[in-house]
Amino acid sequence: MAEAHQAVAFQFTVTPEGIDLQLSHEALRQVYLSGLRSWKKKFARFKNSIITGVYPASPSSWLFVVITIIAAMYTRVDPSLGMIGKIKEHLPVSAYLSHQGQNIISGLLFSTILWLALIMTMRYILKQLLSYHGWMYDQHGKMSATTKLWLTLVKIFSGRKPMLYSYQASLPRLPVPHIKDTMTRYLESVRPLMNDQEFKRMTGLAKDFEVNLAPRLQWYLKLKSLWASNYVSDWWEEYIYLRGRSPLMVNSNYYAMDFLYVTPTPVQAARAGNTVHAILLYRRRLSREELKPSRVPGSIIPLCSSQWERTFNTTRIPGAETDTIQHYQDSKHIVVYHKGRFFRVWVYHGGRLLKPKELELQFQRILDDQSPPLPGEMKLAALTAGSRTFWAKTRKAYFRNGKNGQSLELVEKAAFFVTLDDSEQGLRYEDPVNSLDAYAKSLLHGKCYDRWFDKSFTFIVFKNGKIGLNAEHSWADAPIIGHLWESMLATDCFQLGYNVDGHCKGEADPMLPAPQRMQWEITAECQEAIDSSLQEAQTLADDVDFHTFPFKDFGKGLIKKCRTSPDAFIQIALQLAHYRDKGKFCLTYEASMTRLFREGRTETVRSCTVESSNFVKAMMNCNDTDEQRLKLFKTAAEKHQLLYRNAMTGVGIDRHLFCLYVVSKYLGKDSPFLKEVLSEPWRLSTSQTPIQQVELFDLMNHPEYVSCGGGFGPVADDGYGVSYIIVGEDLINFHVSCKHSSPETNAHRFGAHIQKALLDILALFKLDKKDLKK
Structure with missing residues (x-):
């Protein structure tokens, strides 16, 4: 085999005159260049640590x-x-x-x-x-003198020319809220969900907890907040993610989509070549800490950048009781899956990154390879789609040694996982609804065996040149992947580009070693385990009902003319849509970030409020006037903004209650209040996908380059998952998920309710016709 020949650094033969060594100069040169690159990376890492360590000085x-x-x-x-x-x-x-x-x-x-x-x-x-954080509470568009100073x-x-991690040591710690404040906010948040008798009972439980057990638990939390960088994040990662035993697929992993209307090339290998090269350029900038520090959009206020560290070379390792996250400092290869075969592809040659054209050549070699999968190889990745405990036991039994152990190690040490999908996805104008729904489901779960759900992310390139991504959630939150995704799309289209025939630009080194087929020895017992995981995953995937749609009637531009926060406008519309869909209110989760603090991740905005429920009731009551409804809407929007700001500034509800619950378990103290709170299902789980690098896309001159965003599966069996992305001034893309098995939910029905709710709320403002013009 050609790749085996390239791997040999020297050969020797025994002759009557002695041993004759035949050195391969090319192989030794590659060894030298590889070592040189490694030392350069170590030096750069050492230099960056010094620069970051003395910041804001130099x-x-x-x-x-x-x-x-x-x-x-x-x-x-x-x-x-x-x-x-x-x-x-x-x-x-x-x-x-x-x-x-x-x-x-x-x-x-x-x-x-x-x-x-x-x-x-x-x-x-x-x-x-x-x-x-007083600046966050200034009236929109009006900055106080205190904030200016x-x-x-x-x-x-703040210093000059900061690197990615320069502000880490200057970020404050996440504060521990006061028990009394958290109890007050919690009771306020559940009031619209309970009748008088239920609320009275819950108030009694809360008061008993506040007086008796909470002070002791709070003492431990305050002690931890003084000792740890963040009193929430490590427990959140361990207990919410890593200790979860249900499949990652659908339940935890999420996805990102390609451009909605544009496919830069229909050539699969070429699109893979450009985009993988763009991702590797991003990885190089990340390892050199050349990415700009994350900031609050439109400001100089820094956000925590710690989550970027594990973007690449990272895998979630299954365990019997808890998983672990394995991160490697570097990786020189990616693993590619195509039609049931696994290939290792080197991404460096001669001490440099492979060019887009060279990567295209490597991917085309894989596409042209007609060799069949080894026994059990095709559906092997289904193990990562099933139960975590079952995968851990199977991994220990069949993948510790030999070829299986070596090949699994290659997958887990890869920079990331790539799937060359043999299906075609994306928006089809002749069938826009079903095509986008199928695209979303393909990215969320695929065939259940053609994505490696344990990797930090699986990058997917479809047969028609469309791309997508499936990301594991424990190592970081969606904005981190979103930042990578934006950079990759912009680099692919506006910097690298394609020839007129749709292929990558430039030339390829014909002496590149070919991709290496990975070897597996899957026994009959192991195949039975794979089939068992696949059956579990397939049942889960078949139950997912998905609806992805662009809302084009209006967008952020018109909402701003209503003097309302776009996010608050959409969240209140979701409350109205849900009530029309189910005839009741429910506990609602909206993700908010806490990265104003060191190692911050997320907090929950409980979007179903007394104010929003009053507005919804008014919309359902034909006796209320539009003036009354509009007044209630503005009150609800202001309340939502206050809750969002509270969540961002560390005075939310749910992370505090979660940590109190963890401490109670460590102390062996049962709390009826905490037990009930932590078991409440989120029947409406929502998240906005932020666009962080607006400067990369000129939507005024190129409006077709709009992102479709991404989505996730339903959190509750009888609930909805809703993701949305506000693109430019005139478009909002929605991703709605639920389960077929629930008689209460229907993704398309809920999507129709969302669109109607948005239009009905806009009508309350009675804007002039000139304002409604695009």
Whole structure:
């Protein structure tokens, strides 16, 4: 085999004259270049750690301080107020130095101490500034004098040219809310969901918990908040994600879609070549920390960037009771799945990244390979789609050693997983509804055996050139993948591009080693385990009802003319749609980020409020006037904005209650209140997909390059999952999921209710016809 020949660095033969060594210069050259690249990465990582470690100062500022102090000493001025003299007296090597040498060393030490003290002071001031969140509560479009002064100070102390992780040490810790405040907010949030008798009972449970058990649990949380970087995130990752035993597919993993209207090339290998190269360019920028620090959109306020660390070279490893996340510092290959075969593809050659044309050549070689799958190989990945405990036992029994162990290690160490799908997906104008629904389901679960659901993400390229992605959720939240996705799409279309024939630009090195078929030895017992997982996954996938649709009647532009937050407008519309769909209110989850704090992840905005339910009731009551409904809507929108801001600033409800519950379990204390709260189902789970890099897409001149966003499966068996993305000024894309097995839900019916609710709310504002023009 060609790849085996390339892998041999030298050969030898035994002759009567002795041993004759035949060195392969090309193989040795590749070894040298690979080692050189590795050392360059280590040096870059070391350099970045120094630059980030002294931020908001810079290493060059140390030299400036040293020169200034030494120069002052030579002018017979003591800037240290006697401290340099004290250092000089206690120098352990003073006997070996001249008088001038002692002065220089003492001045150097004092300069370094002064420089470090200035860095710590600047960091402390910046951390205190970033702990202030009053700016979020300013009226939209009106900035208070306090906020203007605060922003000026933040800008002064934020430093220049920050790297991706430069602000990490300056971010404040997530505060632990007061028990009384959390109890008050919780009871307020469930009031519209309960009758008077139920609410009275819940109020009694809450008061009993607040007085008796909560203070003890709170003490432990405050202790943890002083010790840990974030009192929530590690427990959230472990207990919400890694200890979950149900399949990742549908239940946890989520997906991202390609452009809605544009497919840059119909050539599958070419699209794979460009997009994989774009992803690898992003990985290189990430490893060099060249990505800009994450910030609050449209501001200079930094957000935590820690979640980016595990984007690549990461796999979730199944365990009997809990999974673990395995992250590798580097990976030189990807694993590609096509028609039941697994291939390893090197992404470096000669110490450099493969070019798009070279990657296209590699993918085309895989597409042209007609070799059949090995026994059991085709549906092997179904193990990652089934129960976690079953997969852990199967992995331990059949994938620890030999070919299976080696091949599994290649998958888990890969930069990411790639599927060259043999189906065609995307928007078809002759059947837009069913085509988008099928596209969503394909990305969410595929055939249940053609995605590796344990990898940080599986990148999917369809036969007609359409692309998509399926992401594992435990290592990071959707905005992290969204940032990668935006960068990849923009690089693919606007930087790399394609030839007129749809192929990648440039030339390919014909001497590239071919992709390597991975070897498996799947026994009959192992095949039975694979089939069992596949049956479980297939049952789960078949039960998913999905509806993806673009809402084109109006978008963010018109909502802003209503002087309303677009997110609040949509969330209240979802409440109205749900009531029309089911005839009742339900506990509603909207994801909000807490990345204003170090290692922050998410918090819940409980979107079903007393105010929103009052508005919905008014919309359902024919006796109420539009003026009354509009007034109630504005009140509900203001309440939603307040809840969203509370969630972002660390005074939400659910993460605090979750951590109190974890502490109670550690202490062996049962709480009827916490048990009931944590078991309440989220029958409407919602999330907005933010566009973070608007500068990458010129939607004014190229309106066809709009993203379709992404979605996720239903959280409750009798509930809905709704994801939406606000694209430009005139488009909102929705992704609605539920289960066929529930007689209460229907994705298409709920989608129709959403569209009607949006239009009905807009009609309340009675905008002029000129405002309604696109």
